[in-house]
Amino acid sequence: MTVNRRKKPASVNPMKIGQSLGAVLALQGCYRAMPLIHGSQGCSAFPKALLTRHFREPIAVQTSALQEMDVIFDANRNLEEALNLVLSKHRPDIIGIIGTELTDVAGVDYQNMLKTYKRERNMRGGLAFSVVLPDFRGSLESGFSSTVESMIDEMIQQVGHRGQRSMNTRQITLLPGSFLTPADVMELKELISSFGFEVIALPDISTSLSGHLLTGFSPLTRGGVPLDSMLQSLQSGLTIAVGGSMERPARRLHNAIGTPYKVFEGAMGLKATDELLHFLHQISGEPVPLRYCWQRENLLDSMLDAHFQFAGMSVLAALEPDHLYSVSGWLEELGVEQKALITSFETPLIAGMEREVWVGDLDDAEVLGKGADLWISNSHGIAGAQRIGAAFMPAGFPVWNELGAYMSVSVGYRGAMEWSNKAGNLLMQREADSRESSVRHR
Amino acid sequence: MDPLRQDEFDSQACGSIAPKAKPCPRPKPGEAAGGCSFDGAQITLLPIMDAAHLVHGPIACAGNSWESRGTLSSGPSLSQYGFATDLTDSDIIFGGEKKLKDSIDYIAGRFAPPAIFVYSTCVTALIGQDMDAVCKEAADRIGIPVIPVNSPGFVGSKNLGNRLAGDALLQYVIGTGEPEPETDLGVNLIGEYNIAGEMWDIEKLMNSAGIAVTSRITGDARYKEITWAHRARVNMVVCSRALLGLAKEMESRYGIPYFEGSFYGAKETTYSLRQMAYLMNDREMERRVDRLTEREEARLSQELRPYRKLLRGKRAVLYTGGVKSWSVISALKELGVQVVGVGTNKSTEDDVRRIADRVGDDTEYIPEGGASRIIKTVRERKADIMIAGGRNMYVAMKEQIPFIDINQERHKAYAGYEGLLRLAKELTYSLANPIWKLAASPAPWDKEAPPYDR
Numbered sequence A: 001m002t003v004n005r006r007k008k009p010a011s012v013n014p015m016k017i018g019q020s021l022g023a024v025l026a027l028q029g030c031y032r033a034m035p036l037i038h039g040s041q042g043c044s045a046f047p048k049a050l051l052t053r054h055f056r057e058p059i060a061v062q063t064s065a066l067q068e069m070d071v072i073f074d075a076n077r078n079l080e081e082a083l084n085l086v087l088s089k090h091r092p093d094i095i096g097i098i099g100t101e102l103t104d105v106a107g108v109d110y111q112n113m114l115k116t117y118k119r120e121r122n123m124r125g126g127l128a129f130s131v132v133l134p135d136f137r138g139s140l141e142s143g144f145s146s147t148v149e150s151m152i153d154e155m156i157q158q159v160g161h162r163g164q165r166s167m168n169t170r171q172i173t174l175l176p177g178s179f180l181t182p183a184d185v186m187e188l189k190e191l192i193s194s195f196g197f198e199v200i201a202l203p204d205i206s207t208s209l210s211g212h213l214l215t216g217f218s219p220l221t222r223g224g225v226p227l228d229s230m231l232q233s234l235q236s237g238l239t240i241a242v243g244g245s246m247e248r249p250a251r252r253l254h255n256a257i258g259t260p261y262k263v264f265e266g267a268m269g270l271k272a273t274d275e276l277l278h279f280l281h282q283i284s285g286e287p288v289p290l291r292y293c294w295q296r297e298n299l300l301d302s303m304l305d306a307h308f309q310f311a312g313m314s315v316l317a318a319l320e321p322d323h324l325y326s327v328s329g330w331l332e333e334l335g336v337e338q339k340a341l342i343t344s345f346e347t348p349l350i351a352g353m354e355r356e357v358w359v360g361d362l363d364d365a366e367v368l369g370k371g372a373d374l375w376i377s378n379s380h381g382i383a384g385a386q387r388i389g390a391a392f393m394p395a396g397f398p399v400w401n402e403l404g405a406y407m408s409v410s411v412g413y414r415g416a417m418e419w420s421n422k423a424g425n426l427l428m429q430r431e432a433d434s435r436e437s438s439v440r441h442r
Numbered sequence B: 001m002d003p004l005r006q007d008e009f010d011s012q013a014c015g016s017i018a019p020k021a022k023p024c025p026r027p028k029p030g031e032a033a034g035g036c037s038f039d040g041a042q043i044t045l046l047p048i049m050d051a052a053h054l055v056h057g058p059i060a061c062a063g064n065s066w067e068s069r070g071t072l073s074s075g076p077s078l079s080q081y082g083f084a085t086d087l088t089d090s091d092i093i094f095g096g097e098k099k100l101k102d103s104i105d106y107i108a109g110r111f112a113p114p115a116i117f118v119y120s121t122c123v124t125a126l127i128g129q130d131m132d133a134v135c136k137e138a139a140d141r142i143g144i145p146v147i148p149v150n151s152p153g154f155v156g157s158k159n160l161g162n163r164l165a166g167d168a169l170l171q172y173v174i175g176t177g178e179p180e181p182e183t184d185l186g187v188n189l190i191g192e193y194n195i196a197g198e199m200w201d202i203e204k205l206m207n208s209a210g211i212a213v214t215s216r217i218t219g220d221a222r223y224k225e226i227t228w229a230h231r232a233r234v235n236m237v238v239c240s241r242a243l244l245g246l247a248k249e250m251e252s253r254y255g256i257p258y259f260e261g262s263f264y265g266a267k268e269t270t271y272s273l274r275q276m277a278y279l280m281n282d283r284e285m286e287r288r289v290d291r292l293t294e295r296e297e298a299r300l301s302q303e304l305r306p307y308r309k310l311l312r313g314k315r316a317v318l319y320t321g322g323v324k325s326w327s328v329i330s331a332l333k334e335l336g337v338q339v340v341g342v343g344t345n346k347s348t349e350d351d352v353r354r355i356a357d358r359v360g361d362d363t364e365y366i367p368e369g370g371a372s373r374i375i376k377t378v379r380e381r382k383a384d385i386m387i388a389g390g391r392n393m394y395v396a397m398k399e400q401i402p403f404i405d406i407n408q409e410r411h412k413a414y415a416g417y418e419g420l421l422r423l424a425k426e427l428t429y430s431l432a433n434p435i436w437k438l439a440a441s442p443a444p445w446d447k448e449a450p451p452y453d454r
């Protein structure tokens, strides 16, 4: 319907996250990868600390460690040094060079430099690509999807155009959006494969950031989709993208090598899951597995149980664009009032939404959502929620006030049920608290 | 902005007393770790709780860093707000100065802070914004101090940022105000950031010895108290060699004597309290401190007894920066924990000398970062526990090494006598946790003898 902005010069309590962090996140989902941020130290230290705090896992990332004089004279000398070191010491399969606002404003041409570097070193067998991600555009979501797009580009360059492609119709490439947790990606993989498909998720954080006890330290990523699977994904008969931002990478595959694709913009709630399962049922010809039929009933039943709790309640959600779209769809099904929807930047999906959406920060959330009963946002929202007296439900990135947040499921019937119960419990607790305090005050 | 602080590039000092040590090493591309100078400046100034802290630059510098420190407030929380000018493409093209000015006005109008700190970042420094001029003009117009902090990330390390923040305090804050006439003047605590509330433990101790805290620089500070820091009688530099320059400058400008001390461990705590009283030149106070420290030490050793028994002979690898590298060693030694490896990555020669004074000959020095190096030391030296910053926490978890977080992000206060007791408890809990055994033993089916080949 409409996308609005409140008029104020400064961002107050930002919810926007630098694009480069999205790129680092995407690369965590690739096996033996090293994201290399072309910028000053802080530009990699902050994302590393923040991602570590959210996932409670070590995070692979390096920097070209630019200092002032490097920026002015020759930033690419640092990049070359960094590449030499990382390649000789750790031999990663995948390197993603992430340009920052600093290299952007200074006008550093590292794309050409990378080309020359690869030619001169005769680099083969690995995947090295670059992506331009200054922080004055977009947010985590766009950084993530642009990185996947660049990665796909590079894959196509390497193998795609050569020879004919043998197509495997029983194999599906899954492009999961940045808002999905490792557990979500796992759930989607299971869901699709239960119809008899091979699934290659690109990237696949479900096997890298879901927590495992691999010993033997390595500064590279220690899980995620391996390079040969990534390249093999070019033979998939279909691409499934989850989240509007993943449409562009899907389209890229389609344009270059003709893989058809299907985008699921919403990923949460009954309707969204129905659509996905129905689609998989149709293209596979297989019946919907029994466990999903059961889960569907479980979900409906729990929504019936909870609907008293949601009656007359209002919710504000401040999330990245795709995530907001998904969550809004789920809130619709709960029958609550959506008091304010706030997002970090404008995307076509957001612009096309039927509800009013605000592009802004968590301070806007506080103002626009005054009187809301439930506040859904990343952990930065805790203080704001307290100030307006709403129950706080952590979601998105970063979440640090809850253990295992990265393993919570939001997709599928199971995810919708988990979220409905969680939201309902929070509201119930809030009601109990206010009852208690009113008794005490009398 | 000036041709960026050439002196810092040639600097031999890097915060040590005698500027003979190695210069701040250039971070190695592809192997660098740690934050930028902007980060360092924020660490120093954010604990001024009632001030507004505005980051001038694209969103990531502020967006990725706000609310990431464990510094606590006893009242105002404005410093926990994340303010950013959030520059866009067109702001960069047209300069962004107008947006900065508008942002300052907006914050002043809506939040009425006693002061606004404005941080430059890489991009705003690169495009040559005259931040100082904008701040000065704004301060004159709105009638509150607007303080430029020229510490963009690319000038160097976190440490340099601490120093630049100290410079900003010297240049714009300290000496601009006067305490109330009845204020009891005492000690400035410099470089104590109230991580996990440590400052409160320290202040309580000082107060029970009759020593007043004049200005807290900057743990749980109010802007006003820093303006009169020049009236203190003693400066104590706690745990941040980067702010030593500030103390030195205050000595030469205002004649305030300073000393470096720490509150980690009972011995260091006692020493620090004594030193304060001594420098205040107050016999009566010295006697009070003696009585207090004796009493506290006796009580502590009583309470520590059960933990000491459990901790005796345990081996630890300590990896942390600067002053903590040596002061925590004292604390551990008092508990009977042997430090078998210690990071010297961010230490000056002075620090290293102090480390050497405190550890045995067979302690391994870990000069360079990198988790793999730390893990290797833990393994080779058969350490029981790793004590380091949050960044290495999950690396240790993967390797199933007991771990204690000692840096900024932690939630436990380890300063003072109370703190030592807390540290002893934490060490014990961590070492005794059943998870280490559970994680080390395989699943039952992996233990079974291989099935017969049929």
Ligand code: SF4
Binding pocket: A039, A040, A041, A042, A043, A044, A046, A102, B036, B037, B038, B039, B057, B060, B061, B120, B121, B122, B123, B152, B153, B154
């Ligand atoms: S290095 Fe520069 S751009 Fe990066 S976070 Fe630090 S100040 Fe910001």
